Amino acid sequence: MPNSRLNLTKFEHETDLLYGIIDSIKEAVIVFDATHKVICVNRAAKLLLGIDSTPDPATDWDERHYLFFSDGNTPFPIDRLPCFKSADTGMAETIELRVKRADGSNVPVSVSGRGLADRHGNISAWLALLSDISPQSDPENNCCDHAAYVDQYRRLAGIDNWSWNAINDRAYSANAQAADISIKKYAENLLREKEAEILENQQNLRSVLNHMPAMIGYWDKNLINKFGNKAYEEWFGYTAESLLGKHIREVIGERLYALNKPFMDAVLVGQPQYFQRTIVNFSGETRYTQAAYLPDGAKGHVKGFFVLVTDITELKSAQKRIGESEARLRAMYDSLPFLAWMKDKDGKYIQANKLWLQAVGIDNLRDLTNITDFDIWPEGLAKHYRAVDREVMLTRQQVSLTERAFDAGRETWTETIKAPIVDDKDEVLGTIGLARDITESRGAEEQLRNYSERLRLATKAAAIGICEWDLAVGFADWDERMYEIFGIPVGTPVDYQTWAALVVAEDLPRTKAKLRKLIRDQQEEHWEFRIRRQSDGALRFIQASAIIAGNPTSDAQKIVGVNIDVTNFKLIENALRDSEAHLAHAQAQAHLGSWSIDIRDNSLQWSDENYRIFGTPLGTPIDYEHFLDCIHPRDRTFVDTAWQAAIRGEPYDIQHRIVANGKVKWLRERAELEFAEDGRFVRCIGTSQDITELKEIEKNLESSRLQLRQLAARREKAREEERKRMAREVHDELGQMLTALRMEISLLRIKFAINNQGLSEQIRNIMELLDQTIQVTRDVATSLRPSAIEMGVVPALEWLVRKFSEQSGIQCDLLYPEDDFDMDEECAIVIFRIAQESLTNVLRHAAASKVSISVNLDSDHYCLQIYDNGRGFDTNAPNKTKSFGLIGIRERSLMLGGETNISSIPGQGTSIQVRIPANPTRPEL
Template sequence: MEIARQDSVDQLERFRSLFEHIDDAILDCTPEGTIVGWNPGAERLLGYSAEEAIGRSIMFLVPLDRQGELESALQILREGGRIEPIETERIRKDGSRIQVSVRPSRIDDRDGTLVGFSGILRDVTERKQVEEALRREVAEREKTEQALRRYQAMIDSAGEAILGIDPDGLIHSWNPGAERIYGYSAQEMVGRNVSHLAPPSKQAEVDEIRARILSGQPARNLETVRQHKDGRLVEISLTVSPVFDELGRVVGNTSLAIDIGARQEAERRWRSVVENAPDIILVADRQHRIRFINKTEHGEPPEALIGMDIFAYIPPEHQDMVRQKVESVFRTGQPVSYETRAVDLEGRQLGWYASRVGPVKRGAEIDAVIMIATNITERKNAERELKRSRSKLRSLSARLQSAQEKERLRIARELHDELGQVLTALKIDLAWLEDRTEEGAQLDRIAAMARLVDTTIGTVRRIATSLRPQLLDDLGPSAAIDWLTQEVCSRSGLHYRFRSNLGEERFEGERGLALFRICQEALTNIVRHAGATRVEVELERQGSQVTLRITDDGRGISEEQATGSESLGLLGLQERVLMLDGSVEIEGWADRGSRITARFPFNPSDTSGAEGFRA
């Protein structure tokens, strides 16, 4: 009995020694959670002395967001369950959080009754940091491996030849692009010297590149040639970059070659086309400096113009317009066209050019414009001659029309003054005879003669009016055109409407007569060709402009009919308008009619002149 008691005392002493000297924190608490045991390890881990901790609730060490976790664990222990170690957090005396592994357990008396809980806390901060560092290292390694796989996939799918070369010039990597450009497989080239790809004439170049690389300097965009497996030369653009180790030492290089044979051939063809083009083709940068020009037309070599400002060859009166056009291309990327004169550096006129300007892009940016200038001096001269010829023809036409109108006026006056007076005298004589003749055959004959004279007088009046309507001179164009519309429509069975805001204002001279003749020609054309049932004529003055508008509901005139050489009436109508500095518009809609609109300038100050209105 005494021996058993001594064994219990020794065991208790060992437990106390373990409790006092273990590095882990050991906490004991009542079933209600009041701390009753606190070892030195707990003081080292959590910062509180035994005097500060014993008697307080275990919850003062637990963060609010972790208290539910501890309550659940204690409830499991109360119900007789077991709890595996939990990795959680506790609060130190200084307020910081510490990551711990907690192993809670239940304390029972000899009867198995719950008398408290015990918990062993171990600091796992360092382990967690190691785990986090390891996790980051694994993630970084995976990221690096993914990047390497992407990089290798890019190398394998690249159209360029990409080689890895060691400091001695031996190839250690060879992508499919290299096989396409040089013809050799990776098995054939890995381990061989890169100089194997260079023809004899380029061996010195290989040595120069190697020396440059060993000095740490890259060789960029070198246009050169290398030898294909089949012996032909391949034109390439070569970039070689040194590869450094962590100490900054050159441990090899990467070679990237682009096959530019097709580009070079395209450039040669393009240059041949450009140099032999009939037009001047130039490229200008954002500062308007010439970077390329294929030729000149006045003796200077093209090279002499490189770097010159394009505006040095444009006369001052055209520079603002050209500048706006060029800047528009830089701003919007949309091509523009314009015509301008060109001058030499002394300001002498060189001729006319039609220019088309478009953008030159580098990537998404516009860094230059291309100009194509066509010499149109001969065309301009021809246009000027044609304009003079048209002016002469128009002047001749005006004189002819004036002569026609004068002749019409003369004939109308002679019909009125001469033939009209004779017919009037004859009618008077017949009336005298009628008064002195008895009834009978002779009286009937005289009456018939009188009726014939009346008919002849009416015919003479109608002919005289058609030659020169007296209404035009007496009451002005509004009344004359109203009468004309009524006459034409009544003879042809057309319904009509006439509207005018001119009142009794009159044109004198050519303008009033031109309005009348234009309306006459338009109405005649409608009657002959339109198949219309209704006509509307409008005469309107708005400010300094007079508008004559004739609309019908016929079959509609086509553009070809309006401008065709066979439409002589419409051509004459247009000429009359143009001679008076007016404009004419002819519109037609299939089966919906046509509209002719003539507009004349009108200066209110001319109301007393021969060419203006008269009240």
């Protein structure tokens, strides 16, 4: 049924209409609620009680008593009124009482009534009907009323004492002077006005009833229609005029007549009937209805009955959706991978998910009523939990707890988070808690600590010192081995000046240059330098390796380095020049072979360690051709070219592979060549170091880097999938739940807030907060994954550009080809996220007034270019090369085999160019 006929947009208007209908009833009507308190007194009842001018009749009724037994002195108990009895018997009883009016006069009345049922057939209020019976039962009062009428006419005629001559229809005063008024004509005029007023009221009432969305009709005891509103036309095709005089069977049809016949029989003997029925209306639509048949008259004197039929199709649908939403919400709550619960201010549990119920041994949620921690846990633990809850509610702060326990002899660890529940009035209602088992993660942490301790022991045994330099504060964090290598007492604060003072002056410039290069390039660096140990002044040779670590966005940089005391290796290397024995020993220790070439006698000499490295028997004659035969076939040309270049004066420091006894080894060869005065090569001394293990380490390191990059790609893909899933669930599931909740609150307002202004205002506030929550839910879903991304990369970029311009006020232009191009979802997301990260950088750092974004397809590559006219930056500056934002952009393009070029000049803006293959080969994740 349409419900917009009355155009009532506010709840107060609906309430006013209902009160108006009750007020228009001719009989005196008083409506009581379930506590026997008066909630409504109509106009006829006010006149009968003599309280017409009282602002609030319900309040006046509470302050004094109006109903008395027939003696006029004994108050009649309200709870014994016939209307309350009809709810039990189904029959309306009629009794006679006296009303003591506000002015003290008595009026005999006949009192009957009935219960008022809601749409579900439940009695929630009672209606009492009071009829004045004074003309039949109280002649004395009747005479008083006639005297009052005579006095009224006297005042109207302006005569103090008068008499009326019926012959000439004139009123005469005491001195027989005729008045200027005809009482008969006055009475006729008054009667006509009253009839006109009654007709107008009837027409107004009929108009109101015709605008009601519910079917309202009146049928006599022979089931013949005497009245029907316009809703009958929409339901059964009958106008109000054509409905009059028709039998109810002709109107509703044989099927409905047969179904409703028992209810009609019951109402015609004075029993109100309430039921629900499915009806196919005039348009062929199936609708759910709720019907009420109300008798007109008491038992044995029923003249007919009223019919009220309300369309509850939408209510049924809403109830179904609410039930489904509650089921989904509960399923989502139970699907949480951790324990979850809620408690009120007194510590009583009011909600918990399935995992929590299983953990504490409670079968279902109904058994949770009035349960506290003292009913579940030992007293000591329950007191602890209660104290934590009170702290959370007092401080209004979230707390995190890590607790240890033993389950069947097994040590377990639980991480618990508790937070306060605060309503919109800033009142604390209770606490909410989440708990998860972290036993496995604690075990992993313990294992990590064990590994760290083993690493510490290994570095100590290998004479390796580890240090971290905080460039922001200028101080270093050294381990014990570092203090030992530099001869400084353990725990002494070490800054740059302390360290630089120990470096040999000749090596300090080269060391500083290495550090500057490390910070500038953000690449791992290796070098050697000498120090004078502080404790004894001994000369030590240090081999250093370092990397840059830290958070670029917070300008926090650290140099993480490893220092190895290689003094012994250096001493061995120097001793080789003097002693062959020392040389052989040193080579054996360092897996370092030596060789020499002398052109004058055309000889090539290898050390014993060199024979071992090449897998050649000791004493085997060696020449250059034999050396080349040992080189891996793929490296021979490279080695020969490097040697020929060394003869021409180039440095000889190369790495290559050899094949020794069927095994491939990696060597590092270095040589110092001597030349004659005329530039001819004379001789050289070189070394061959077996670096196979080092290469394996490098290979593993490179593999680890590749795995990290693949892991990052997988993680990014998983994050996008999770964002997509969360956005869909937030928009579809939570959005639908909030919408259903809003409808349910609207129904609560209609059902319970009619006579409760405070509750009505509170429900209105809740509705406003719920509307804000729905908007926040939409914003969260959009921020997680804009819906525009589903339509392609161009609509997504248009949405991003529009949102960026609205929020920042910066002009942002988007250029794209007129011909659309297909782009798979993974590539589109990467392009979108790169553009999003770039605009974020512009907003945070660039201070630009204009941004330009272009995307197109060029030579089987998707090209994205972002330019801003902001302040720009030095791309070689350390604080930029470590920027996670720029690194993230590069890594995203690398995920799809793309490349990124970032160019910027201070004061001239920044340009980011990204090229991604249109059909990239995805890395194996």
